[in-house]
Amino acid sequence: MIEHRPDAATAKQELTAKYPSKLAKKRGQQMVANKVEDGNVVPEVLANSRTAPGIITQRGCTYAGCKGVILGPTRDIVNITHGPIGCGFYSWLTRRNMTDPGPDGENYMLYSFSSDLHENEIVFGGEKKLEAAVREANELFHPKAISIFSTCPVGLIGDDVHAVARKMKEELGINVFGFSCEGYKGVSQSAGHHIANNQVFKHIVGLDDQVRGQKKFRVNLLGEYNIGGDAFEIEELFKRCGFELVATFSGNSTYGQFANAQTADLNMVMCHRSINYVAEMMEKKYGIPWIKVNFVSANATAKSLIKMAEYFEDAELLARTKAICEEELAKVEVMRKKYAARTHGKSVVLFVGGSRAHHYQELFKELEMKVLAAGYEFAHRDDYEGRKVLPTIKVDADSRNIEELHVEKDEALYRAYLSERKERLEAEGYTFSDYAGMMPEMDTDSLVIDDISSYETEKLIELWKPDVFCAGIKEKFVIQKMGIPCKQLHNYDVGGPYNAFRGAVNFYRDIDRMANSPVWKLTLASWQEESVESASPVLEPALA
């Protein structure tokens, strides 16, 4: 902890001082000193804007968002990357999406499939090779569905993956569909999430209309990707409370669950950034209302579960859910107190993802830590400022090249009683279709930075010396070389689960370890210290 941190406005100046003037001006709009005014009004932040060429950024590409994030966790679809080998290779098993296929269930997640384009296909076109690859995949695996992902060169040479998909669907009699998710299509992974969700919605959702299992309390969980087993924790809680989970988009998911998702009565949106449009489309087409939930942190979990239960207007369900929350919260509180005693007053910054930098702040609050700064890697303004700014977001070239699906009411499948229930509940003060954004929940004078660069990361650490930094793999070791522990919030440093009640306790334990580990005090030997105080560092005993 340091005593005097320069305030957010000064820090912002320091962070951009070295930039060429045009870049400094743009970055200036992407950094704001937070100020929360009445009605949750916060300053505007420039987001979802191109990274300047030459800047070392946290961001990845559209393909990574499409294939890696959204389709990655779906175990029974054969995902073929159409392109040179690299894209397929790097997106192979690196996101820690867990899945449980059972003893003989289908599971293709451990495989990497690629059409491995060579030079002659770049010159003469790769569609023939792609067709052959789809045929070979079908012959070897007989999957329910095959999907095809375009990479940068494929877009350039003009291969039509959708035409190939249609042809193969006809020929093979299974569902085959493609994604135009070339890496250059968007400013970040976010474009890929959108493209992926559109196609899943278009080609799978709605194909199976049987209502199986229990007929009430049927829900979908949107935007939960089962990193480190998070979805397993949530699934178990749903079971205990009495909710029937129809589909998760897309943690621990299957093709069949997507196909059946329209039979649910309520959609819950976890990661607003990656999937809010699916919730919107399902409401329009099938009448399913959606609410924003959060299962990161114990309190948020309890709040979300109770809100779900309230929606169903069933006294028994609500009583059971409340009882479970009470019981779990009491258990968590014992652990929270124990850990918070050791993390109280420490500080943290979070720069990651498009919802996680918000969600994880709840856990840090429970640890009584102070959030100094936060920002997203691929969020849009609504994730920062709340959905109320949606109508004011300007559509630019990058957003325009992503297909907007025009969804209409499905006369056969639309369930009017759901929208009626929504109206009734809304009248009682229940909020649907809303997300207030990250900034209203952050302190005034904390610093919000969109698309932070590696240079700014280093500067921020020099200026503010947080006790814990949350980021991703590319930043992790830079931060740690500076003597600050870095928690990866994309892949959890092979930790987790961190969701729901037990997950929260896991997180407390891991953050306590990181913030208090003796290793950070060993950096320099006595003879290397500028002012030598004690010869050997005093190590705090680990928490029993």
Added chain:
Amino acid sequence: MTLLRHTPAGEIKEREALVINPAKTCQPIGAMYASLGIHGALPHSHGSQGCCSYHRSTLTRHYKDPVMASTSSFTEGSAVFGGQANLLTAIQTIFSVYDPKVIAIHTTCLSETIGDDMVQIRKKAFDDGKVPDGKLIIYGNTPSYVGTHVTGYANMVKGIVRDLVKASETKGEHLAVIPGWVEPCDMREIKRYLNVLGVPFVMFPDTDGVFDAPMTGKHVFYPKGGAKVEDIATAGAAKASLSLGRVATLLGSEELSKTFGVEGDVVDLPIGLAATDRMIESLIKTYGLTVAESINDERGKLVDLLSDMEQYLWGKKVAIFGDPDQLIPLTEFLKTMGMDVRHIVTGTEGNYIRDRLTEINPTANLKVGGDMFLLHQWMKNEPVDLLIGNTYGKYMARDEDVPFLRFGFPILDRQGHQHFPTVGYMGGIRLVEQILNLLMDRIDRDVEEHKMELQM
């Protein structure tokens, strides 16, 4: 329960289009690795930002150390109209924000497909005054639809020679050493040999001290290690060159000879006994030196270990996959140990690779330009006692219950590869030690209780 449960045994159908579980990746990551072997260089990926992100992530996961590289962040517009504007902006931003000595640009599938001309853009950057005095820009062409990560390394090495080496009328006494794609510790070990043998040298790329930087409480953006630009420049005045690992170094070695008249040997990576012998023989040939006693002792220790432990190694079946420069000497070394190398797969193609591997081991199942799915099918049909390859092999190893030695790139789930060399005689000792540990642990695990031995 098996992980790769859909991989069938039995009759193997040839695939002509679908690659499943690649035993290779793309060129730019190799170029990035080679660039980082120059002190003060910032690799720059000319394409969309995704590639750069993936390459940095993979190198970071392999080394658990910072990996810095910038990107041109192509938009859809640059994809259509060319990336020149992006690259010129990038160059200016990079020099003012990151202040490298050298920007080492590598192309991607995207910029290559558009046809961005590196020679011209580089010239324009200088002409437009975007390059401060004394700063340099080098490049390598690395479209990812040609070659693999190994040839990407080779292409950047060629770029280093072309753009950083200076011509010289007079020749010095020093040796220009181009190591292939090996670990930082391997480069350090090769330098130790040269020092012990008294050979003056310049080595590039040199990642020693780059990916294994010490913890100091500071992030040093350009780590201590790496070949210095001034030193690389002197390669044009070298007495001779020595290149280790043909696939990754031949282009650089040819460039040295064609453009600068520096001739030399291209030998295998010094992995194992015979290949290390050959590296030293080449040095003897060039310098007429007497091999130091200490090196002879190290060699003797390796042979001693092999003879002591031969009974555990003899006839054991092995499957290996990875990069050709490693596979060639490693296969030879495994044969030296008396092991039976059954299946060999490399993702990188080339007649030279096929010929050398066939020559060393004519009876193995060999696929040059193959994938791990095929290797797994072979292992199901003809089981082995040991699997050697990068981290991705762990799923096959678990399914088939085979001891697994992590070797090659990338290793994402173990440590040590960046610190403990596997080249040279001591590296050979380490490899034998690791293999013995695996085989002996297996015996200790599986043996009947009454046969458990204290000494092995």
